[in-house]
Amino acid sequence: GEGRESVGLRLHPIIFNAVCFQIYVKSILCFIPFRVQIVTWNIGSGIPPDDITSLFGPGVENGSTDMIVVGLQEVNSMINKRLKDALFTDQWSELCLDTLSHFGYVLVASRRMQGVFLLVFSKFCHLPFLRGVQTQSTRTGLGGYWVRGISERMIQRMENFESILQQQQFEGSMAVGVLDHDVVFWFGDLNFRIEGYDIHVVKSATEKDKLPLLWEKDQLNMVKKSESVVEGFMEGPLNFPPTYKFDVGTHTYDTRSVMLFYMSLPVNAGRAPPYRPITLHYSSHMGFTLSDHKPVSALFCLHFPFKVNVPLVTLEVEKEWTKFSDATVKLTVMFPEEDVPRDPGEYILGYYSNTTNSIVGVKEPFQVHTALTATF
Numbered sequence: 463g464e465g466r467e468s469v470g471l472r473l474h475p476i477i478f479n480a481v482c483f484q485i486y487v488k489s490i491l492c493f494i495p496f497r498v499q500i501v502t503w504n505i506g507s508g509i510p511p512d513d514i515t516s517l518f519g520p521g522v523e524n525g526s527t528d529m530i531v532v533g534l535q536e537v538n539s540m541i542n543k544r545l546k547d548a549l550f551t552d553q554w555s556e557l558c559l560d561t562l563s564h565f566g567y568v569l570v571a572s573r574r575m576q577g578v579f580l581l582v583f584s585k586f587c588h589l590p591f592l593r594g595v596q597t598q599s600t601r602t603g604l605g606g607y608w609v610r611g612i613s614e615r616m617i618q619r620m621e622n623f624e625s626i627l628q629q630q631q632f633e634g635s636m637a638v639g640v641l642d643h644d645v646v647f648w649f650g651d652l653n654f655r656i657e658g659y660d661i662h663v664v665k666s667a668t669e670k671d672k673l674p675l676l677w678e679k680d681q682l683n684m685v686k687k688s689e690s691v692v693e694g695f696m697e698g699p700l701n702f703p704p705t706y707k708f709d710v711g712t713h714t715y716d717t718r719s720v721m722l723f724y725m726s727l728p729v730n731a732g733r734a735p736p737y738r739p740i741t742l743h744y745s746s747h748m749g750f751t752l753s754d755h756k757p758v759s760a761l762f763c764l765h766f767p768f769k770v771n772v773p774l775v776t777l778e779v780e781k782e783w784t785k786f787s788d789a790t791v792k793l794t795v796m797f798p799e800e801d802v803p804r805d806p807g808e809y810i811l812g813y814y815s816n817t818t819n820s821i822v823g824v825k826e827p828f829q830v831h832t833a834l835t836a837t838f
Contacts, residue, residue, distance in 0.1 A: 590773030
């Protein structure tokens with residue numbers, strides 16, 4: 463997640479190792495839902511399948527989902543693969559782009575840290591209203607080994623989470639730290655496990671539809687009761703089987719493993735009631751078999767106090783471009799109230815180019831009679 467003249471929202475996810483992003487959203491209709499679909503998947507260096515449309519839910523096809531966030535773990539990070547990806551778009555990003563662009567979504571932010579990927583997509587219509595897109599990453603060490611009761615690895619995981627919260631800083635005054643944001647999504651291969659049950663108990667509970675038996679042994683549920691660092695985070699109901707560990711290429715749990723866990727999607731409740739996300743759907747996608755993990759997705763609904771639906775800049779092409787002299791665009795700028803002169807008088811507007819480090823356009827002097835808005 464994250465005075466101002468209009469109400470917005472800053473969204474912030476946490477994924478381990480950790481790659482994070484911040485977006486300030488200003489284009490939400492009055493108390494009309496803004497829906498965010500989050501997908502997380504440890505792909506185990508697997509090659510992308512032919513079709514991943516089902517990961518994004520029906521809201522992609524019918525247009526009801528506004529933003530899509532994809533977190534991938536264990537993307538092939540061998541040095542020769544990373545060099546190739548530096549020159550060309552990697553296969554996973556390309557598949558997500560090809561899939562979502564077909565439905566009118568565009569990539570607004572991305573981040574890679576070795577084998578961890580973060581991709582953020584938005585409906586095209588929201589582009590003029592996204593502000594302050596920033597990403598941060600934090601390297602964490604996992605280490606540790608299994609002992610009786612709570613594992614050393616889980617203790618290390620909590621320390622990593624707290625370190626991320628303390629270290630990550632963003633530019634601007636609205637939301638400098640992670641928990642300064644209005645809403646925080648924490649997702650990824652979090653390594654929380656089902657503790658104390660062997661594989662046979664887990665399989666029996668899954669086959670007999672007795673999943674609540676596993677909830678009390680879910681380490682994430684356990685640490686939420688004991689660790690203040692995760693206070694305020696909530697997770698949707700775990701009405702799906704554990705998503706690890708499977709024999710690759712099958713739907714069969716690896717019987718050699720006793721360390722089954724869920725790919726978790728907790729969410730911070732937010733600081734004010736209008737921002738509190740509602741979990742509309744939380745599930746796994748058990749049909750994918752390219753990894754020993756199954757992907758998990760969740761659809762969240764957020765509400766906003768009122769409407770800001772006028773973009774700061776409007777572009778208009780007056781006619782088709784058939785020759786170089788036709789390549790002109792009419793630019794209209796709507797100034798925020800705080801940037802409009804407070805005192806009536808005569809003013810000059812200049813258009814400054816960061817590319818040429820110079821003023822490339824000047825408006826003849828004009829009068830400002832009231833300090834509300836100005837266009838040119």
